Amino acid sequence: MELLAGEATARGMATLTAEEIGAAEEIGAEAGPAYWYGGPVAGARLAARLGFALLEPADDWLSELPEEFTGREVRAATVADAWAIERPTFVKPPRDKSFPPDVYADGSRLPAGLDPATPVLLSEVVTFAAEYRLFLLDGRIATGSRYAVFGRLDPRPLDRHGAVATEITEFVEHLVATAGPTLPSAVVVDVGQLLDPYRPGHRWAVVEANMAWFSHAYAADPARVLDVVLRSAGPRERVRPEDLRFVRH
Structure with a gap:
């Protein structure tokens, strides 16, 4: 800055x-x-x-790209969807910093208090x-x-x-x-x-x-x-x- x-x-x-x-x-x-x-x-x-x-x-730009550009599976979802994941997944908010982008072992590891409707991107690790x-x-x-x-x-x-x-x-x-x-x-x-x-x-x-x-x-x-x-x-x-x-x- x-x-x-x-x-x-x-x-x-x-x-x-x-x-x-x-x-x-x-x-x-x-x-x-x-x-x-x-x-x-x-x-x-x-x-x-x-x-x-x-x-x-x-918000869904990355998830809409062909896999030749992403090199991995990426999908647009919500926090409610992320709570349901059962395997290590990289989870991030697409535009703001409402929670830390990171690899979460499962959905239960996401920070508490998130709005279930908040958009997220879910990515293969x-x-x-x-x-x-x-x-x-x-x-x-x-x-x-x-x-x-x-x-x-x-x-x-x-x-x-x-x-x-x-x-x-x-x-x-x-x-x-x-x-x-x-x-x-x-x-x-x-x-x-x-x-x-x-x-x-x-x-x-x-x-x-x-x-x-x-x-x-x-x-x-x-x-x-x-x-x-x-x-x-x-x-x-x-x-x-x-x-x-x-x-x-």
Whole structure:
């Protein structure tokens, strides 16, 4: 957040925290257009007041992808469905952080107090050797970063001229050609090297898609990250027609 705020300031933009905005009695029109980078709860609360629109991938986007891109079985469900699982399953909320994404041995291990109607994604348990965060703008990788190795945080800039970057670019180009219209024009897609015990080496697979305005930049280029964020959470009147269906009302 500090890196993006610094980049925004360098562009002549004023930056305020949600608390500072909330404490202000009035935000005048002379302040100019508003953009958002932060959590979904505060973002939803301030969107109407400040006039920005939040672009979000559909909750079931990952579960609707062909298995050639996921490398595993993924299905959209609810917390009530998750309570019924009887084998280890990776369970996560598709868009917010209402409970920790994790492998749960069975449905009884989910946190208490969850709304049974809450959407979740249920995924077959797999191993990602390395995971990369990619900020996409108009279907192309604007910038990216490795963020984890075997599930442990390990950020590193994505070498745009290396073999891994070339493989990622080819995979994303194929993904966009197939499923690009089902994503906002500014979005984050996480991909990873999926280990297959029955196949030597690795294969690329989508980990998940996320809102750019609520995604950690890790070691990605802050300037390019900000470009994607500004498109993903900017003035409502500037939302492109093809992105209107990704605005959560």
